Amino acid sequence: MFPRPIQTASPGAQALYRVALPVSLVIWLLPLVAIFLTSARTAQDLAAGNYWGWPHGSHLIGNYEAVFTSSPMGRYLLNSVMITLPAVAATLALSTLAGFGLAKFRFPGNTLVLAIFIAGNFVPFQILMIPVRDLMIHVFPLYNTIWALVVFHAAFQTGFCTLFMRNFMRELPDSLIEAARMDGAGEFSVFSLIVLPLIRPALAALAVLEFTFIWNDYFWALVLVQSDSARPITAGLQALQGMWLASWQLMSAGAIVAAAPSVAIFFLMQRHFISGLTLGAVKE
Template structure:
């Protein structure tokens, strides 16, 4: 009886969670006349209009925005993973005076609302000459994701037996060699899970791109969707189609690497 109730509740919860996505799918293949005239916006379309996707791709210049998003997302994810793995290695295995203080700074930075940092980040990007450029958005993504990544990887590295490092140091291995040849292969599942999360978060980012980018040639896909909004009326069907197109890439990345994601979240949960 408990299992039956659990599956019923879980099914209802999944259906409620998927409802906005399903409604968006329906909206993306409806005509504007059907959207304006119909009151039941949750109903399936009477006539499928797949040309909305072609319109969204052409009118919003999605190809260019997709390339911009890849240029911003991939270096940001790789940079955040590399720097956070170095910081996590130092905080996990080296006992120095300010180690706990530095860890608390990383954790405290995660608790600061991003809205409080909009004006300081905007002024800093202008003063350093990186406003309205790829490098500016990439650097700030790396900086703001560094705290969570370091905290996540540091806790994972703490589960590695210390005898492995002692044996490597007895054999004459240096610190960076231990990091490169021992630590990195052991934390691949955790870094894979973290990389999927970071890729999804940075790909879907709208706030920092809006603050740090002004030129159309640097805008990512999340800002490109704004071009589909008209001055007097918005084609919601075309905008929904553009949103579906933008969501395809992180969805495909998650489906391709979900095995590593689940492995990274569950590794170390069982001893023996």
């Protein structure tokens, strides 16, 4: 183990370590602590310039209530859910199929197709912006609906997910697949009966990762939707920035509300999340 286990260090060093841990955590999360504290402030305190002094009463619940009653925050949250869930489902479907095609078949251009998926996954969003927006306006009438975001995220995230799935599936023993084929199973049966059950850990990891990626998207929400009826929480928060900038207690509460779902998903599904994120960090 590296570094040396702290238990082997001198008692003084051990004590120091135990103090350093919480102190460093507080420093690390200080910006977040600040916004959390502000979200409990009363408007009167802030108006009087009392930002960090002893609070005159707490307004924690009131502020969070106000976030939902004085703004379309509830609508934004719902939109985010309605965008994220179908987009994750669609991108998993597309990339699982494609990953199987690339992992278990040999055909000319296999590597090229894979390379294109990988390269596409890296392109800057800005090079896609004008044409994708035009497509959603003129070709598919999806502009300013949640479907514009669902379709685009599903398509774009396919690049990363296909690579992920393909790598995972290549580890599956070929003998299993061969045996099924010997029994006369068609390719789709092989995929659904043999492969899918085996890749459930990968699906879980990818689903959690993609949930956060898509939930947290801001750029495309800005480009592809523009009314409250379709706006996800990230773009909604930005829209509220204009309205609330002078009321930081609401802005803070709004930010925390916006962050809560992906943070909750992370803490609930931590194992899947980290295994997805760190795949490849140990193997070469």
